[in-house]
Amino acid sequence: MATGILARRLRALVGDDGVVDADDVLLVYECDGYTLERAAPELVVLPRTPAETAAVVRLLAEERVAFVPRGAGTGLSGGTLPLAAPVMVCTSRLREIESIDLRNRRLVAQAGVVNSWVTRAVQGDRLLYAPDPSSQTACTIGGNVAENSGGPHTLKYGVTVNHVLGVELVLPSGEVVRLGGAVEDRPGPDLVGFVVGSEGTLGITTRATLRLVRAPEAVRTLLAIFDSVDAASEAVSDVIASGIVPAALEMMDRLVLQAVEQAFSAGFPADAGAVLLVELDGPAAGLEEQAEAVSAVCRRNGSREIRVARDEAERALLWKARKRAFGAVGRLAPNYCTQDGVVPRSRLPEIVRAIAATAERHRLRIGNLLHAGDGNIHPVILFDERDADEVRRVIEAGHEILAACVALGGSLSGEHGIGVEKIGQMPLLFSPDDLLAMTRLKAVFDPEGRANPHKVVPDAKVCVEARAPRRQAAM
Amino acid sequence: MSAPSGDHAAALAALASELGADAVREAGPGDLVDGVAPFAVVRPADAEQARRAVAIAVRGGIALVASGLGRHLSIGAPPRHLGLLLRMDRVDRVVEHHAADMTVTVEAGCTLAALDERLRRAGQWLPLDPPAPAETTVGGLVAANLAGPLRASQGGVRDLLLGIETVSGEGVVVRGGGRVVKNVAGYDLPRLHVGALGSLGVVLAATFKTVPVPPGEGAVEVEVASPREACDLALALRDAFEPAWLELVAEAGGPATRVVFGCAGLPPEVACGLLRARTETEARGHRAVEVEDATALRARLAEFPLREAAAILRVSTLPDRTGLALESLARAARDCGVRAPLSAQVASGIARAAIADAVAVAPVLRALRARREDPDAAVVVERASAEVKPRLVGDADPWGDPGESLALVRGVKRALDPGGILSPGRLPGGV
Structure with a gap:
């Protein structure tokens, strides 16, 4: 037609x-x-x-x-x-929050509802929607379902799939199926879990039944300054080993800190090698002890300075460096691109060293923002897109970093998805039999291959060539 | 038991030659699955042998059911066909526990008790507490989507499973997910196997997220007059303090019902939780009694689905309707003249009744389904003895209405098991 x-x-x-x-x-x-x-x-x-x-x-x-x-x-x-x-x-015009069930902590949102609206709708009742990608004031629930989005607080609370109980899916045939729903543990395989994170290749999610969680009674946020990424990583390991699971555990390395310092004086020492941002939450009872335990672990690992937020304003100040880091790094070069990879958490020092080696090999400047708690790395590569050779090196460096993640036992993506960007690297992670199974499963939902073709699972038909790296990224 | 037919004999010979004679034996009367007899039992020594056993079954078009120690085989509809019982209990290594990464990769035949023992050496656990941990394997945990009281705070299998390795219905190893706690690469195959009763692949190994064992655990019990009152109180307690577990128990089938509120964490957290629970309880005119050994009580409560009974009926519903669900179960049982101890997990909306009398199971089930007091609820026979299973047909099907996802489930089954040899017929809708 x-x-x-x-x-x-x-x-x-x-x-x-x-x-x-x-x-x-x-x-x-x-x-x-x-x-x-x-x-x-x-x-x-x-x-x-x-x-x-x-x-x-x-x-x-x-x-x-x-x-x-x-x-x-x-x-x-x-x-x-x-x-x-x-x-x-x-689906951005499907903007209705259709129902809120406070007692059962469920909310039904249409696909175009913006992530942060969900929490806003229930925070007066001391509930929240846990997945909090940094684009949460713009990104939609439909997109979150498609990408299985994460955010800084996934360490303790999990990602989108842990908070989606049901979806209404328009199959590529136009047929509508409701999978899961407000009631948990329906018999049979977990199709909701399969649809979440399928990147729009199985159909279009139009509604989702979300799980709400209780807003934490109290929050403690602290920021610890270290001489090196290794020392900060050791502190992360020791925090985990001490039996504490923080709500968030974020790390920034030297290049990022210098950028942040240049952009707005956060008061980081010029020779600081890494900063850890630790957030603890839960009932007020016991929280202070946990915060003290984390401080002690940081000090034991050579942290030279620890800042503890005493109120919401101070907490916002500590988060400011982290939240504005991308913008700050963006000032250092005409362009930057962000990678998204995962390593087992204990391999963070190794991947950061591998990234440094990659940077040196390709004559690039790479800073690191890390969701250190779950091993999710976001290297930020600086470049100038007018320099074609540099652009080529940026792409190669990105591939090398992801390959290094896989070699360390990690994954190609922690929260950004495969899309077209990483489809060529899927064979690093999955065998031909694994990929064939995925292709067949896609065909169950989409036998004609009309829903978001040529995404997630590589096929022979389209060769996606990377030409220029993306300029900006927010997490 | 009839002698193996020609095909069976060929398969037996192939299994014996590839896996060794000691890994294969003819089936006996103790090997029935829901009353259906396999002709042979295969007990591979490792994952590779398991893959080869499945491959031999594929070549011979022989249906198989995978099992660990057989403790949970009474879940699901009876298999439509059965040739081989694949016993995975020797494939039981803890492949790697990276305490610092909070992950563990473990083979399907490892029991939860053995896994727990290993994880606790590093101060961690897999916070899933289904019944009979010493007789429950990792494969069974995933395939049957088992959980216990901790489901209230720790989520279920789907929330802790990071990666999976299976043998498909074509005898091919298929992996999904990974060994890191955060991962969105590719379709989520691991979750597809949760609750699939082995019908989409035989689980060889799984990777889970582990968490630190909380240093303290405590609980209070409150007795109230009815399940509905118990449910209301339980939800009020949940609003006062986030519990680690929250159970309702009515041993006599109601109306008197106990609310058990459990909390876990650092000692001051536990103390705070218990104090708030007591305060809230007393404000409502009830009396809260502190439990002496909360951990032991939780383990006992977890055993409910395995208690002596002809069948366990389960109603899945919304948290605030678990009281109603218990009352419906009690009334249906009473109307059919049986006594049915009741139990519920309020936070996850699960209510169970243990029906003692085999003859009563189908009538109780029909009565519950016919009344439809809660249109959103799913009423299923979670477990039933082999004596009961043949009676569970038509409107007393163990699963009930398979729902609108049936066509997709059938498609998924065909994609991963085109020959239909893995646990055929055990899922809702006869899949």
Whole structure:
């Protein structure tokens, strides 16, 4: 069907303002937070309700048109890049929180509900939605479900999949299935767990039943300054070994600290090698003891200075360095790109050394922001995109770092997803038999291969070549 | 038991030659699965032998059920066919416990008790406390999605499982997930196997997140007049302090019901939790009694699903309807003239009744389903003796309505087990 006719039929379903087909507006949709590759869809459809979404997908099924689902476009692995998919289905107008059940700690949100709205809706009742990606004021629940998003507090609370009890999924055929729901432990295999993190390749999530957790009664935040990443990593190991599971355990290395210091004087010593940000939460009883135990562990591992937040304002101050780190690093060079890899937590010193070696080999500056508690690393590579040779080195360095993560027993992605960015490296992690199983499972949901084609699982049909690294990234 | 047919004899010969004669034997009367007899029992010595055993079954088109020590085989519908019982209990290594990384990789046949012993050396545990840990293997834990009281605070298998290694229904090793605590690379195969009763692959090994053992544990008990009152009190206690576990027990089948509130953590946390629970209880005019050995009580409560009974019925519902679910179970049992001890896990919305009389199971189940007092609830026969299983047909199917995901589950089954040889028929909808 010609694009014009398809656009007309889609407008009949979702209203005139629900279809974007003007070239200049389509440019907005040519990439997400991963700007390395760009491709604008032919049409963007913005349904207003879950039912309209299903109607749109049914029409696309009738016409055998492939599509890419998209939430707010904050993804960092190119999951919403249209590859052989002319239509983008945007769920950002599905903005209703449909029900809140405080007693049972459940909330049903449509896909376009922004992550932070969920907590805002229930915080007066001392509840919250735990997954907190740093893009949480923009990213949507639908996108979080697709990517199985994390955030700094996943160490204690888990990621999206641990907080999604049910999804309503529009299959690529247009059929709607409700998987799971407010009631836990339904008989049979855990299809909800399978759909979460499937990056929009199995269909479009239109609603999700979320688990709410009790907001912590009390929080203690402390920041410890170390001479080296090794010393800070040892402190992390000792904290874990002491039996304390902090809510967050973040690390920044020297380059990042210097950038932060330059951008806004946080008062870090010029020769500081690493900073640990530790957050403990729970009932007030016992929290002080835990904070003291963490301080003692840090001191024992050579921390030269420990700052403890005494109130919410001081806590915000300690988090400021961490939260603004990307922006601060961004000032050091015309461009930067962020990688996302995972290593077993105890291998952090090794991966940081490997990253330093990679940086030296490729004559690049690489800073490290680390979700140290769960071994999730975010190396930030600085470069100038006008320097083609440097850009090539940046891409090579990124691949080398991920390969090093896998070699240390880790993974290609902790929270950004595979998308198009890392699809070429999936064979590092999975055998052909593993990948074949994934391909067949995809076909169960999407036999015609029309939902977000050529993502997550590599196939022989499309070779995704990395050309330029993405410039910005937020976690 | 009839003599092995030609195909069976060929498979037996292949198994004996590839795995060694001591790994294979003809099945006996003790090897039945829900009353269905396999012709042989295979007991591989390691993961590779297990893979080869499955591959031989694939070649011969022979259906198999994987089992650890057989303690939980009464879960699910009876297998539609059965040739081999694959006993995984010798595939039992703890492959690696990285305490500093808070992960453990363990083979399917390792018991939870053995795993626990190992993890505790480093001050950690896998915070899942299903019944009979000494007779429950890791494979069974995953396949049957087992849990216990700690489910209230620690989540279930799906929340702790990081990676899995299986043999598919084509005899091929398929891995998913990984050995790190945070990982979003590729489709989440591990979770697909949770609760799949081995029908999507035979579990060879699994990687879990481990956590520090809390240094203290305490509990209080409160007796109230009815399950519904108990449920209300339990939720009020949960709002006063986040419990580690929260159980309701009515040994006599109600109405008198005990609320057991357990908390864990550092000693001051435990003390604070118990104090708040007592204060909240007394404010409601009840009396809270401190439990002497909370850990031992939790272990006893965890055993409910394995108590002597013809069947365990389970209602899964919302937390605030667990009281209602217990009352429905009690009434249905009473109407059918049986006594049914009751137990519930409020935070996860699970209510159970142990039905003593085999003849009563199907009528109680039908009565519960017919009333549909709670439209969101799933009423299932969690476990039943081989004597009961044949009666559980039609509207007394152990699983009940398989729901709208049935077509997808069938598809997933075909994708991973195209020949339909792994635990055929055991899942909802006869999958």
